[in-house]
Amino acid sequence: MIRSLWSGATGMIAQQTNLDVTSNNLANVNTVGFKKVKTNFADLLYQINREPGAPVEGGTTVPTGIQVGLGARVTGTTRIVTPGNFEVTDNPLDIAIEGNAYFQVITPNGEIAYSANGEWRKDGDGQIVTSDGYLLEPAIVIPEDATDITISSTGQVFVKQPGDEANQEVGQIELVRFVNPAGLRAIGRNLFRETEASGAPQVGNPGDDGFPTLEQGILERSNVQVVEEMVNLIVAQRAYEANSKTIQTADRFLELANNLKR
Template sequence: MMRGLYTAATGMNAQQTNIDMISNNLSNVNTTGFKKSRANFQDLMYQQTRQPGTPNAQGEEIPVGTEIGHGTRMAATQKLFTPGSPQSTDNPLDLVIEGDGFFEVVRPDGSTAYTRDGSFRQDSDGRLVTADGHPLQPEIYIPEDATSVSITSDGTVSAQMAGESEPNQLGQIELVNFSNPAGLNSEGRNLYTETVSSGQPMIGVPGEDGFGTISQGYLEMSNVKVVEEMVDMITAQRAYEANSRSIQASDEMLNTANQLRR
C-alpha cells in the first residue's frame, strides 16, 4: 500500500482540526473577554533509508541522506492573550483591564477561577458578581442607599451615599497574573483555572508591578479579527483540498499498477 495515502490523510485530519479552531474563534467574535486559540502542528517521524555521511562504494562521504516523512499532527492548542478592543457601555459596574491581569472569582464549589470578563453586577446582598453569580475576590459590597459608584484606575471602589457629601471607600479590586497565561486551562463561561504550566497566581494592585489598570464603564471585546480568521479558513480549506488531491493521485497510481498485464 502506498505510504502517501496515510501521509495525506494526516494532513486532512490536521486541517480539519484547524477549521475546528477557526470556527470556535469566529463563533466567539462577540464574546466579552474571549481570547482566540491557535492550533500548532508538527511533523511526524521520518523513515531514514540512508543516513547523512554514509560512505559510498568508493569510500566517499555522502553529504545528504534519504528520509521520507509520515505527515503531520496537532502538537498543541494555544490561547493568544493579546488585548481586545475596549467598548464603552456607560454601565458603572462594567470594567476592562487595560494590560495584563485577570479578575479572581469564586465558584459555587469553593474553587477559584479567573476571567477577563469584567461585566459585573450586584446580587441580592449587593456583592459584585459575574453573570453566573460568581463573587469577585476580594468581595466588594455596594450598599442599597448608594447613589453612584466610582472605580479608579488602581481598583479603588467608592460609593456616594444618599445625604452624605463625601464618598465612602468600599474596597480594593485586585488583579491576578501568571508567568505563563497560555498554560491556563479554559473552563468555558469565560473562566480559566490554574495549572502546573501556568505557574502560581501572583496577586497585585492594578497599575503596579506590571499589572494593567482598570477602566470603569468599558468592556473588553474578543481579540478575534474576522478578516484574519477568514483568510486562515481559506488557507486551511486549500490545504485540505491539496491533501485530498494527494490521496486521489495515490489512488490513481495504485489503479494503474493494478491494470498492468504480462
C-alpha cells in the same frame, strides 16, 4: 505508495482541528474578554532510507540522504493574549484591564477561577458577580442605597450614599497574572483555571508592582480579527483539499498497479 495514503490522512485530520479552532474564534468574536487561539503543527516521524553524510566509495559522503516524512499532527493550541479593542459603555460596573491580567472568580464548587471579562453586575444582595452569578473575589458588596459607584484605576471601589458628602470605600479589586497565561486551562463561561504550565497565580492590586491598571465604564472586546480568521478558513480548506488530492492520487496509482496483469 501506502505511506502517501496515511500522510494525506494525517494532514486532513490536522486541518480539521485547525478548522475547529478557527470556527471557535469566529463564534466568540463578540465575547467580552475572549482571547483568540492559534493551532500549532509539527511534522511526524521520518523514514530514513539513507542517512545524510553516509560514506560512499572514494572517501566522500552523501550530501542529503533520503528522508521521507510520514505526515503532520497538531502539537497544541496557543491562546494569543494580546489586548482586544476597548468599547466605552458608561456602565459603572464595566471594567477593562489595561494589560495582561485576570480577575478572580469563585465558582459554585468554591474553587477560584480567572477571567478577563470585566462585565460585572450586582446580584440581589448587592454583591458584584459575573453574568452567570459567580462572585468576584475578594467579595465586594454595593449598598442598596448607593447612588453612585466609582472604581479607581488602582481598583478601589467607592460609593456615594444619601446624606454623605464624601465617597465611602467598600472594597478593593485584585488582579492575578501568570508567567505563562497561554498555559491556563479554559473551562468555558469566560473562565480559566491554573495548570502546571501556567505557573502559580501572582496576586496584586492594579497599578502595583507592574500590574496593569483598570478603566471604569469600558469593556475589552475579543481580540479576534474576522478578516484574519476568514483567511485562516480559506488556508485550512485549501490544505484539506490538497491532502485529499494526495489520497486520491495514491489510490489511482494503486489501481494502476492492480490492473497491470489485465
